[in-house]
Amino acid sequence: MxxxxxxxxxxxxxxxxxxxxxxxxxxxxxxxxxxxxxxxxxxxxxxxxxxxxRMPEFAFMDLFRNKFFREPLTISVVLQLTQQFSGINAVIYYSTEIFKTAGLSAHWPEYATIATGGVNVVMTLVSAFLMDRVGRRTLLLVGVGGLLIFSAILALSLILIKELNITVVWLPYLAIVSVICYIIAFASGPGSIPWFMVAEIFSQGPRSAAVSVSTMVNWFSNFTVGLVFPLLNELAIHQYSFLPFVALLIIFLNFIYRRVPETKGKTFEQISLLFRRPDMMVYESIIQQDSINTP
The missing domain is CATH 1.10.286 (GTP Cyclohydrolase I; Chain A, domain 1)
Incomplete structure (x- = not known):
């Protein structure tokens, strides 16, 4: 650098x-x-x-006092919470232990962990090409939906293996595939979009303050997951430790669907108007109609 x-x-x-x-x-x-x-x-x-x-000079506390910033700040913070409380760092930090819990032996857990890291890198590169084609909101919905599905499958497979002692030969591989698909879903949208969407929904004045707040929330959430997840295991819930993430992902998916606008192809003026109107879907149709009528 x-x-x-x-x-x-x-x-x-x-x-x-x-x-x-x-x-x-x-x-x-x-x-x-x-x-x-x-x-x-x-x-x-x-x-x-x-x-x-024409606007008064921005002060940091205006980010919290001004009601115009309330909606974009909420979106920025919740997207960072979504990224970390999806359970991604629990998967990354403890993937080797997860694979051992799933029943893999010898060096296979380490190989599987290396594979998940490689998939994360590749899919992050792929997502960079998809963002301006598919759209930020679409990738977020698909990615968080995928996280929800595959974290639920991972939790279920671990419960079947450890709690019910089911020894079906394909169950450990189901756990591995779930982790890899989970990484793909994360890297496709939730892994990168929250970092730059905050810059798209704030103007130049409050942008640096909003980025600072959302970054602080991200790292504090990262710290919380790293601290709490091993405690969940120590409290003997082990195979159930991913269920809280499943519950949170349901909440986050609902929030993104209801509150997060699509910013692809829009100017800042158009994006800022989204937060001045009570119905985003109405404004979306207005923007699309304007783009059709504009030569």
């Missing part, structure tokens, strides 16, 4: 809205887009700059 950062441009929005340097903002956009046709992006940032000049 130290060697590569000197060749990376500043954020065009920072250059335009904070540094007030239109020329550098345009050069950064041309470098990022690999085309000189950046007029539409520049016009959008100019409109945002004009709006920003």
């Amino acid at each position: 130290l060697c590569s950062l000197p060749w990376c441009p500043e954020s065009p929005r920072f250059l335009m809205l904070t540094a007030m340097d239109e020329n550098k903002a345009e050069k950064a956009l041309i470098w990022l887009r690999e085309t000189e046709d950046v007029g539409e992006d520049m016009d959008e940032m100019k409109r945002e700059a004009e709006t920003q000049t």
